Amino acid sequence: MHCTHPHRPELRGRQVTFCERHGRSRPGRAGFRAAPFPSALVASVLVAVVLLTGGCEWITGPSDGDPGPAPAITELPRALTGAEVEAIRASNAFGFNLLREVSGETPDESVFLSPFSASMALGMTMNGADGATFDAMRSTLRFGELSEEEINQSYRGLMDLLGELDPRVELRIGNAIWHRDQVTVRSEFRERVEAAFDARVQGLDFSDPGAADVINAWVRDATNDRIDEMVQPPIPAQVVAYLMNAVYFNAGWTEPFDPDLTRTGRFEPLAGAPAEVEFMVRDDTLRYNESERWRAVDLPYAGQAWAMTVVVPRDGTTVHDLIDELDPEGWDALTAGFQTARTMLSLPRFELEWEGVLNDALKRMGMEVAFDGGADFSRMFEGTGAWIDEVKQKSFVRVDEEGTEAAAVTSVTMVTSMPPEVRADRPFLFAVRERLSGTILFMGAIVEPPTM
Numbered sequence: 001m002h003c004t005h006p007h008r009p010e011l012r013g014r015q016v017t018f019c020e021r022h023g024r025s026r027p028g029r030a031g032f033r034a035a036p037f038p039s040a041l042v043a044s045v046l047v048a049v050v051l052l053t054g055g056c057e058w059i060t061g062p063s064d065g066d067p068g069p070a071p072a073i074t075e076l077p078r079a080l081t082g083a084e085v086e087a088i089r090a091s092n093a094f095g096f097n098l099l100r101e102v103s104g105e106t107p108d109e110s111v112f113l114s115p116f117s118a119s120m121a122l123g124m125t126m127n128g129a130d131g132a133t134f135d136a137m138r139s140t141l142r143f144g145e146l147s148e149e150e151i152n153q154s155y156r157g158l159m160d161l162l163g164e165l166d167p168r169v170e171l172r173i174g175n176a177i178w179h180r181d182q183v184t185v186r187s188e189f190r191e192r193v194e195a196a197f198d199a200r201v202q203g204l205d206f207s208d209p210g211a212a213d214v215i216n217a218w219v220r221d222a223t224n225d226r227i228d229e230m231v232q233p234p235i236p237a238q239v240v241a242y243l244m245n246a247v248y249f250n251a252g253w254t255e256p257f258d259p260d261l262t263r264t265g266r267f268e269p270l271a272g273a274p275a276e277v278e279f280m281v282r283d284d285t286l287r288y289n290e291s292e293r294w295r296a297v298d299l300p301y302a303g304q305a306w307a308m309t310v311v312v313p314r315d316g317t318t319v320h321d322l323i324d325e326l327d328p329e330g331w332d333a334l335t336a337g338f339q340t341a342r343t344m345l346s347l348p349r350f351e352l353e354w355e356g357v358l359n360d361a362l363k364r365m366g367m368e369v370a371f372d373g374g375a376d377f378s379r380m381f382e383g384t385g386a387w388i389d390e391v392k393q394k395s396f397v398r399v400d401e402e403g404t405e406a407a408a409v410t411s412v413t414m415v416t417s418m419p420p421e422v423r424a425d426r427p428f429l430f431a432v433r434e435r436l437s438g439t440i441l442f443m444g445a446i447v448e449p450p451t452m
Helices: 036-046 082-105 115-126 130-141 148-163 189-195 210-222 319-325 328-336 359-371
Strands: 016-021 047-053 112-113 172-182 200-204 238-254 263-267 273-288 293-301 306-313 339-348 350-357 387-399 403-415 426-434 439-446
Touching: 016 189, 082 112, 082 148, 082 319, 082 328, 082 439, 112 350, 112 387, 112 403, 115 130, 115 148, 115 172, 115 189, 115 238, 115 387, 115 403, 130 359, 148 172, 148 189, 172 189, 172 210, 189 200, 200 210, 210 238, 306 328, 339 359, 359 387
Parallel strands: 172 200
Antiparallel strands: 016 350, 047 112, 172 238, 238 403, 263 273, 273 293, 273 339, 293 306, 350 387, 387 403, 426 439
């Protein structure tokens, strides 16, 4: 595979590569005009959201061992519970808010997020929170008045449902909690996260550099080697746990693009000079929708339960204008308005790696108390006051003529205050004294390296 890098590849937080075709490396609001359910549930929310600075959005990837043609999937294998419907809507709303906050921090850069991964990692963490900390996290994740039990049941139900939806789509969802082995995890917390998230809970000697290797090996396995590292040794002494979610998705288009039609064209970024990139081209009957501000197309994967929705702003509108207007009602209206129509589509081939710390975005969204030393995570560990130090996400996506491959890992780092350390490794003062009367018997200063 030969790849060319467009303008400003050094931009912080992400690397975008537009690739020439040499085969795959591996297998309501502001004019937005409720979607057929599989589209609204599966395509819209529960994968990742990617934004390119020129104004296109897309998601997801191809799987090995395609079993071949099969009837389109037109309904879910079971009805959703009321709590699951609410949880899906909450995940959508949280994702739109998170994309808005993160993209606003670096508006000239591309971003690729998995709000589903972030929500699940924070949802696990929320199971250890109590009081105002729990309330703030539940509000930020947009769960409203859903109880913890309803939220947990919804996470588990959606994990199982999405995993079995289409055998031609490879989907992996994994959760793990890695904690310092001197820390005692409360049994009730362990039981909840194992039942609801199928989480692996494991204690490690964080002072051993090999602990980071164990964690990173899990990350690589969970993402098919697309993300190789989330923790670097040495692990800081104040870190007591990492709570992680990993999502990997790989699916082929229902109708692949013809690589012989791929051609070079100009991509117009928000900032910087235009770049020559490879565009995949289709002139076909597609699911299409439009308004005065945007044009959109829906590209199905495999059995058509999963799809990538691409929304391109019209002249006079920027991609950030559309992001600022995103909400569940507008998105549902957009996806519900798709109709089949002859459409001429040009979509770039690309590969994108993104990494970001979500702390500031989550604080602005209402979760500030969880990052403070006064946070209440008393339901997570025994005898240890802890709080969130960092929420980090790494992601990867590749889109080409055959389909899309995507991965994301979200890590929530929990820390505790360290006991004060006195290390006399420099010149120091000392005294021998009688404490009750206050009498100093001897005094001195060690200035040279001591001997004995």
